Amino acid sequence: MNEYDSEVMAGLCEALGYFAAEKQEEANLILVNTCCVREKAENKVYGLLGRFRKLKQANPGLIIGVGGCMPQQKNLAREIKSRFPYVNFIFGPHTLFQLPQLIRRAYENKETIIAIQENPVEITEDKPVKRVHNVCAWTPITFGCNNFCTYCIVPYVRGRERSRQPEAILREIKQLVASGYKEITLLGQNVNSYGKDLPDKIDFAALLSRVCQIEELIRLRFLTSHPRDFHQRLIEEIARQPKVCEHIHLPVQAGNNKILKKMNRGYTREEYLALIKNLRQAIPQVAITTDLIVGFPGETNEDFLQTLDLVENVRFASAFTFVYSNRSGTPAAKMPDQVPAEIKKERIQTLIKIQNEITVAENQAEIGKTYQVLVEGRNEKNPSLLAGRTKTNKLVLFPARKDLTGELIQVKITATTLTHLAGVAQVTLV
Numbered sequence: 001m002n003e004y005d006s007e008v009m010a011g012l013c014e015a016l017g018y019f020a021a022e023k024q025e026e027a028n029l030i031l032v033n034t035c036c037v038r039e040k041a042e043n044k045v046y047g048l049l050g051r052f053r054k055l056k057q058a059n060p061g062l063i064i065g066v067g068g069c070m071p072q073q074k075n076l077a078r079e080i081k082s083r084f085p086y087v088n089f090i091f092g093p094h095t096l097f098q099l100p101q102l103i104r105r106a107y108e109n110k111e112t113i114i115a116i117q118e119n120p121v122e123i124t125e126d127k128p129v130k131r132v133h134n135v136c137a138w139t140p141i142t143f144g145c146n147n148f149c150t151y152c153i154v155p156y157v158r159g160r161e162r163s164r165q166p167e168a169i170l171r172e173i174k175q176l177v178a179s180g181y182k183e184i185t186l187l188g189q190n191v192n193s194y195g196k197d198l199p200d201k202i203d204f205a206a207l208l209s210r211v212c213q214i215e216e217l218i219r220l221r222f223l224t225s226h227p228r229d230f231h232q233r234l235i236e237e238i239a240r241q242p243k244v245c246e247h248i249h250l251p252v253q254a255g256n257n258k259i260l261k262k263m264n265r266g267y268t269r270e271e272y273l274a275l276i277k278n279l280r281q282a283i284p285q286v287a288i289t290t291d292l293i294v295g296f297p298g299e300t301n302e303d304f305l306q307t308l309d310l311v312e313n314v315r316f317a318s319a320f321t322f323v324y325s326n327r328s329g330t331p332a333a334k335m336p337d338q339v340p341a342e343i344k345k346e347r348i349q350t351l352i353k354i355q356n357e358i359t360v361a362e363n364q365a366e367i368g369k370t371y372q373v374l375v376e377g378r379n380e381k382n383p384s385l386l387a388g389r390t391k392t393n394k395l396v397l398f399p400a401r402k403d404l405t406g407e408l409i410q411v412k413i414t415a416t417t418l419t420h421l422a423g424v425a426q427v428t429l430v
């Protein structure tokens with residue numbers, strides 16, 4: 001979602017006549033798109049803003065703007081202003097579309113402008129988006145979140161869930177495929193609850209079906225799914241639609257019922273495991289990935305062992321693993337029995353080790369199989385290789401002299417690592 005927001009920021013700037021600078025030192029305008037989901041990301045922003053002091057000294061005409069969800073937190077914009085007075089303006093997710101005016105105002109104002117708005121505005125359609133990739137594109141379908149997981153700051157900084165009108169989503173995707181995009185990823189904090197706030201009766205399964213009717217579209221993905229709202233009707237729709245990729249990112253967060261309840265996730269370990277079973281039965285090729293948090297308040301070693309047990313039981317294709325980060329203003333921040341940093345560190349290391357072993361073994365099992373790969377471009381590190389993804393979202397690298405960006409190629413897997421599959425194309429590529 002943040003990367004998509006960056007594309008919108010770049011699009012708004014481009015519409016004003018800006019273009020990308022080669023280096024920070026050459027820029028007339030620097031925008032920082034922040035994230036406050038974990039403290040680590042916030043600390044990076046402070047470090048970055050500190051380093052900009054020198055750039056501003058060397059180029060006093062430089063305009064610096066700070067956006068994203070971090071300054072949307074209580075009192076945070078004022079803190080950024082006092083610690084980094086050379087920042088020209090501060091905005092949040094609800095004031096993103098004021099960016100052109102803010103840039104203009106920054107040229108006339110000496111003092112830091114704070115443009116933070118408490119509540120979201122109506123969804124803005126038809127905005128300029130400068131997309132980073134040219135084969136795959138993101139299309140948001142919902143903004144905000146209503147789930148209020150007790151550790152998470154997203155509902156506070158991005159507001160309540162708002163669904164985009166289906167017609168607007170379909171129009172955008174049609175335009176994207178007409179201009180050559182092959183793969184679309186529908187975005188939302190919880191895509192499965194799409195449409196609940198709309199007057200017309202449409203749910204996520206119905207939206208998927210309508211998007212799949214767009215003829216030129218080749219592949220469709222979506223992110224993120226919430227186990228609570230993943231109903232049988234949706235599973236059947238995914239299984240029925242050949243364009244929908246066989247990859248489900250299904251964050252479980254923890255494997256222990258007491259912790260899941262304290263997190264307010266709305267499902268039990270048993271319900272999650274039953275959902276995995278149903279998904280695998282209906283979509284045999286499906287790759288399931290997840291998000292996991294260790295060290296949530298009150299998590300004992302036994303609770304943690306249940307998370308490890310779930311990980312070993314499900315065998316996720318891969319996982320994003322996080323150390324619980326205390327976010328001020330969330331219910332979990334005030335819960336008793338916060339887990340000491342040392343223990344959290346030990347637990348995350350154990351979890352990563354086990355998940356990595358599973359990912360390596362699962363990847364190795366792909367050797368000898370042939371997959372359809374959508375080529376996204378050349379591999380940055382080794383440009384003699386093309387890089388693309390299987391429908392199960394595994395990165396595949398294979399040698400080819402011809403640039404096949406945007407094409408579907410059958411690739412036989414010959415070797416694997418933790419992070420990718422390597423293979424050879426099944427046709428002669430000159």
Ligand code: SAH
Nearest residue numbers: 037151152189224251291292322323324325
């Ligand atoms: N809406 C999505 C993504 C939310 S943020 C979802 O529900 O899955 C992405 C991930 O960050 C979450 O899945 C969670 O694992 C992690 N996360 C969120 N808040 C966190 C916190 N306070 N500490 C550690 N990890 C957190």
Ligand code: SF4
Nearest residue numbers: 145147148149152154
């Ligand atoms: Fe945060 Fe939970 Fe919403 Fe995801 S579903 S954004 S973790 S509150």
